[in-house]
Amino acid sequence: MNSTIQATLPPRLYQQIRTLVAEGWFRDEDDLFIEALRRFLDVRRPDLLEQFIREDVEWGLYGEE
Amino acid sequence: MEKNRPTVIAVCDAGPLIHLDELDCLSLLADFRIWVPEAVWNEVWRHRPTVFQQSAVPFERRIVPKPIPPTLLALSYALALDAGEIEALAIMASVPEALFLTDDAAARLAAKQLGYRVHGTIGILLRAIRRGHMTASEVLTRLRSIPHRSSLYISPVLLEEIISQVQQEYGLKS
Numbered sequence: 524m525n526s527t528i529q530a531t532l533p534p535r536l537y538q539q540i541r542t543l544v545a546e547g548w549f550r551d552e553d554d555l556f557i558e559a560l561r562r563f564l565d566v567r568r569p570d571l572l573e574q575f576i577r578e579d580v581e582w583g584l585y586g587e588e
Numbered sequence: 589m590e591k592n593r594p595t596v597i598a599v600c601d602a603g604p605l606i607h608l609d610e611l612d613c614l615s616l617l618a619d620f621r622i623w624v625p626e627a628v629w630n631e632v633w634r635h636r637p638t639v640f641q642q643s644a645v646p647f648e649r650r651i652v653p654k655p656i657p658p659t660l661l662a663l664s665y666a667l668a669l670d671a672g673e674i675e676a677l678a679i680m681a682s683v684p685e686a687l688f689l690t691d692d693a694a695a696r697l698a699a700k701q702l703g704y705r706v707h708g709t710i711g712i713l714l715r716a717i718r719r720g721h722m723t724a725s726e727v728l729t730r731l732r733s734i735p736h737r738s739s740l741y742i743s744p745v746l747l748e749e750i751i752s753q754v755q756q757e758y759g760l761k762s
Contacts, residue, residue: 559668566667566694573746575696579707580750583714584757588596 596687597621599650599679602631602672603691603740605639607709610738611730615644616716620687623650625675652678663701667694680704691740709740710750717758724758 532540540555549555598620605624608614624632624647632639640647652675660681664674673695680688680699688699691708699706713730716722722730731751734740755761 562668566697568693569743571697572693573743575693575708576710576742576746576750579709579711580714580753582707583711584718584754586711586715586718 594619594621597623597683597685598687598689599623599625599676599683600628601676601688601690601692601695602628602635604689604709604712605632606636607691607738607740608712609636609639610740611709611713611733613713613716613722613730614639614642616712616721617645619719619721622647623679623683623686624648625650625652625672625679627652627670627675628672631672650679653682657681660698660702663698667698669695669698673698677702677704709738710742714750714754717754724754724760728754728760 540552543549543555544552549558596619598617600617600622604617605614605628608616622645626649629647629649656674656678660674660677663669664677669677669692673690673692676688676690677695677698680686680702684704686704688695688704688706689708689712690696690699690706696706696708713727717724717727728751731747731754734742734747735744
């Protein structure tokens, strides 16, 4: 089942979204939000975040300059 | 004085500057030449102007070389990088031996893809022990304060694991 969320957007950002939808790049605003969030989350997966921090720990504690 | 000038360049994204300042640890950057891209400078100035009000680190405001390489632009769009991250990576292209400091996963992913050395706030904090800038106890205090003093996100489980690792490494009791 889909969930509905509410968000408050800066006017300029919302205008950009409306333009993309109006020009036909996305079916509607929902479609754009889903695509944007999917892309955002794709490069911020928890396993990736954790891996980067673990690399930092390794460098911080034992690394060479 | 000139002979003491740091030689390693670190190109900074906004995250580490803000997070280290929140933890009162900005001085840990003093042994780098800190290059701050224009867009990052403006972002930090907007959100955490105190960063630039201390004198321990001589920040160098850098203008981005133009044009931005097409490979970087493509990567930036694909990973939805912000202006500061794009500028930082564009500067890295001119000094690939430098260190890139960011806490953003996407920017880090892009930097690794481009073959750059990249680290974040946690790495800088832990490095302080190795370099003798802070004691392990001092760093542990900072690590424990992250959830309530800093906007750096780290999962509580992972943070606890790092704290345990530092305690174990330096023979400190929990």
